[in-house]
Amino acid sequence: MSTQTRIDRRFAELKREGRPGLVTFITAGDPDLETSKQILFGLPAAGADVIELGMPFSDPMADGPAIQASSLRALKAGQKMRDTLDMVAEFRKQDQDTPIVLMGYYNPIYVYPNDKFLVEAREAGVDGLIVVDLPPETDDELCIPAAEAGLNFIRLVTPTTDEKRLPKVLQNTSGFLYYVSITGITGTAAPDVNKVHKRIELIKQSTALPVAVGFGVKSAEQAKALGAVADAVVVGSALVGAIAQNLNEDGTSTSKTVPAVLDLVGSLAAALRAV
Amino acid sequence: MSTATDQAQDAKLNTYRGGPDERGHFGIFGGRFVAETLMPLILDLEKAYNDAKADPAFHAELSHLNTHYSGRPSPLYYAERLTEHLRGVAAANGGDGGAKIYFKRDELNHTGSHKINNCLGQILLAKRMGKTRIIAETGAGQHGVAVATVCARFGLPCEIFMGATDVERQKPNVARMHMLKAKINPVTSGAGTLKDAMNEALRDWVTNVDNTYYIIGTAAGPHPYPELVRDFQSIIGKEVREQMQAAEGRLPDTLVACIGGGSNAIGLFHPFLDDDSVKIYGVEAGGHGIEVENGHAASMTGGTPGVLHGNRTFLLQDSEGQILEGHSISAGLDYPGVGPEHAWLKDTGRVNYVPATDSEALQAFQLCAQLEGIIPALEPSHALAFVTKLAPTLPKDNLLVMNMCGRGDKDVFAVAGYLGIDI
Numbered sequence: 001m002s003t004q005t006r007i008d009r010r011f012a013e014l015k016r017e018g019r020p021g022l023v024t025f026i027t028a029g030d031p032d033l034e035t036s037k038q039i040l041f042g043l044p045a046a047g048a049d050v051i052e053l054g055m056p057f058s059d060p061m062a063d064g065p066a067i068q069a070s071s072l073r074a075l076k077a078g079q080k081m082r083d084t085l086d087m088v089a090e091f092r093k094q095d096q097d098t099p100i101v102l103m104g105y106y107n108p109i110y111v112y113p114n115d116k117f118l119v120e121a122r123e124a125g126v127d128g129l130i131v132v133d134l135p136p137e138t139d140d141e142l143c144i145p146a147a148e149a150g151l152n153f154i155r156l157v158t159p160t161t162d163e164k165r166l167p168k169v170l171q172n173t174s175g176f177l178y179y180v181s182i183t184g185i186t187g188t189a190a191p192d193v194n195k196v197h198k199r200i201e202l203i204k205q206s207t208a209l210p211v212a213v214g215f216g217v218k219s220a221e222q223a224k225a226l227g228a229v230a231d232a233v234v235v236g237s238a239l240v241g242a243i244a245q246n247l248n249e250d251g252t253s254t255s256k257t258v259p260a261v262l263d264l265v266g267s268l269a270a271a272l273r274a275v
Numbered sequence: 276m277s278t279a280t281d282q283a284q285d286a287k288l289n290t291y292r293g294g295p296d297e298r299g300h301f302g303i304f305g306g307r308f309v310a311e312t313l314m315p316l317i318l319d320l321e322k323a324y325n326d327a328k329a330d331p332a333f334h335a336e337l338s339h340l341n342t343h344y345s346g347r348p349s350p351l352y353y354a355e356r357l358t359e360h361l362r363g364v365a366a367a368n369g370g371d372g373g374a375k376i377y378f379k380r381d382e383l384n385h386t387g388s389h390k391i392n393n394c395l396g397q398i399l400l401a402k403r404m405g406k407t408r409i410i411a412e413t414g415a416g417q418h419g420v421a422v423a424t425v426c427a428r429f430g431l432p433c434e435i436f437m438g439a440t441d442v443e444r445q446k447p448n449v450a451r452m453h454m455l456k457a458k459i460n461p462v463t464s465g466a467g468t469l470k471d472a473m474n475e476a477l478r479d480w481v482t483n484v485d486n487t488y489y490i491i492g493t494a495a496g497p498h499p500y501p502e503l504v505r506d507f508q509s510i511i512g513k514e515v516r517e518q519m520q521a522a523e524g525r526l527p528d529t530l531v532a533c534i535g536g537g538s539n540a541i542g543l544f545h546p547f548l549d550d551d552s553v554k555i556y557g558v559e560a561g562g563h564g565i566e567v568e569n570g571h572a573a574s575m576t577g578g579t580p581g582v583l584h585g586n587r588t589f590l591l592q593d594s595e596g597q598i599l600e601g602h603s604i605s606a607g608l609d610y611p612g613v614g615p616e617h618a619w620l621k622d623t624g625r626v627n628y629v630p631a632t633d634s635e636a637l638q639a640f641q642l643c644a645q646l647e648g649i650i651p652a653l654e655p656s657h658a659l660a661f662v663t664k665l666a667p668t669l670p671k672d673n674l675l676v677m678n679m680c681g682r683g684d685k686d687v688f689a690v691a692g693y694l695g696i697d698i
Contacts, residue, residue: 160313162315184478
């Protein structure tokens with residue numbers, strides 16, 4: 001087995017092409033399994049370079065209103081962890097190149113439980129994990145077993161991660177680093193590009209890993225500005241917001257739901273390709 | 276031959292009071308499951324607390340406030356008429372027992388509950404850390420009132436997160452917080468109860484990391500909160516040891532306290548955990564009944580291990596790890612988790628955890644008001660409900676202490692509503 005993962009290969013390609021990547025976040029099963037699959041399957045053609053697929057959780061403590069609502073829509077529609085893994089397996093039948101990172105909170109994994117989850121995620125074609133409430137102090141829980149199972153464990157670096165703490169955060173991280181551009185929850189404040197730029201330069205002195213920037217990126221303009229200083233830009237709240245804005249009053253999907261999300265991804269991708 | 280280190284480890288295993296370990300674990304429970312943004316803050320707090328613990332000036336200031344501001348020590352009161360009543364129940368069932376019942380009167384503290392014990396400790400920590408803004412979650416509003424009180428006393432602005440459902444059912448406490456100049460943020464996500472308030476407080480904290488101190492109200496959350504809240508509440512049990520010695524010349528035989536997150540209970544229990552002769556009971560909110568799915572808030576009697584709000588503990592959750600809302604008549608017990616030290620004490624078998632239903636708590640509430648002239652909060656009414664079942668089965672020389680952790684002023688309108696009394 002090559003030690004290069006699908007994520008490593010994708011970031012190497014982006015580097016060769018000389019452009020920042022677009023990382024798109026949607027919640028699996030939002031607003032329902034079928035619609036969510038259509039969005040997922042359409043993301044690569046719309047311009048997503050890496051896909052973060054949210055595992056819905058009842059209590060998303062680090063997320064703002066848009067992703068909270070998205071998570072609750074998915075749960076209300078009956079989304080289960082096995083459905084999320086099946087979505088990835090079906091996606092893999094048609095796409096062998098686009099990395100998928102499952103993102104969420106620890107409890108649904110812990111209850112699955114961990115060893116079964118890691119085996120099934122790997123089998124489904126998942127490439128990496130972001131688990132918001134597992135800091136490096138808890139690496140023996142899931143991070144190290146995930147690495148042993150061949151999954152990248154992607155870590156968040158935040159404005160409160162100082163230079164002293166950074167090596168601890170980097171220690172068992174692989175794939176890429178996710179720089180959280182604000183102190184706060186997803187999809188709220190707008191990041192300050194100059195501050196982000198300085199932090200990323202500092203981080204890059206300590207690691208060769210690619211750095212993606214997210215939390216609060218809403219527009220193509222912002223994506224473009226951040227794309228100039230990072231290896232990739234993560235957009236999430238804006239995409240699930242587009243889902244929310246294109247539903248029937250009873251919360252069911254409309255003919256506009258899927259195109260609204262994919263069109264937004266298209267415009268973000270175009271902006272990043274113009275960097 | 277065993278080494279000194281082995282002996283030290285053996286000694287540690289032979290105590291129930293040695294936890295948590297340096298990573299915040301009580302057995303498999305506890306820990307620090309938080310987002311990276313909060314991790315440096317929690318490490319700072321741990322350091323600040325360790326410094327404070329070693330500083331006599333910190334203890335002296337806290338002790339002074341406990342005495343002169345809260346009114347500690349709270350009395351240990353012999354509930355004579357309740358004792359006689361339950362001996363009558365025992366006799367009617369052909370027995371000759373009936374434990375001697377004492378109330379630890381923590382409802383007489385300033386602000387009306389045990390919550391002030393913890394808030395005074397934490398506000399002093401916040402001051403030491405140079406924080407200028409306080410946030411907190413609250414369920415019944417007892418913690419919110421205590422936080423608003425210490426913030427007024429120390430001149431710090433505070434914001435309280437409270438579920439919208441709880442704002443509605445605990446109006447008197449909402450009014451008190453307003454008087455104390457706290458800003459109340461009603462939380463409408465989820466069922467609008469304590470769990471949702473805690474989510475929202477965490478979201479605020481992650482946003483305002485530089486200046487804000489989060490006063491968690493119960494012995495739960497990421498390490499070091501379960502430890503420091505327990506330490507500040509342990510004054511309850513320490514006083515009971517001395518007071519019972521003075522009253523009866525020996526230790527109590529039985530301890531009973533209600534459990535939501537479990538801060539009043541761990542405060543009473545902890546100083547007695549290594550006294551094998553003392554039997555200990557934690558009473559959870561049985562709501563409509565443990566058999567009713569999502570109809571109770573008894574996370575230990577009816578839950579499974581999981582990770583929420585920074586710690587591993589027993590949770591009310593479905594097979595997918597999604598957290599259930601739970602239900603209790605008491606806003607202060609209406610939480611789907613429990614402090615990690617209780618989870619461990621359940622696992623080790625040291626403490627017995629039992630449920631009491633909404634209707635049992637309502638009956639106990641009335642019994643206490645009518646026999647003792649004490650209107651209890653709905654939270655300790657659950658403990659009292661269990662006492663009314665347990666005491667008649669115990670011998671007359673059994674010394675039972677129940678923690679009367681809050682007064683019922685806040686509940687009188689809600690209880691009148693349940694009982695169909697027009698006020």
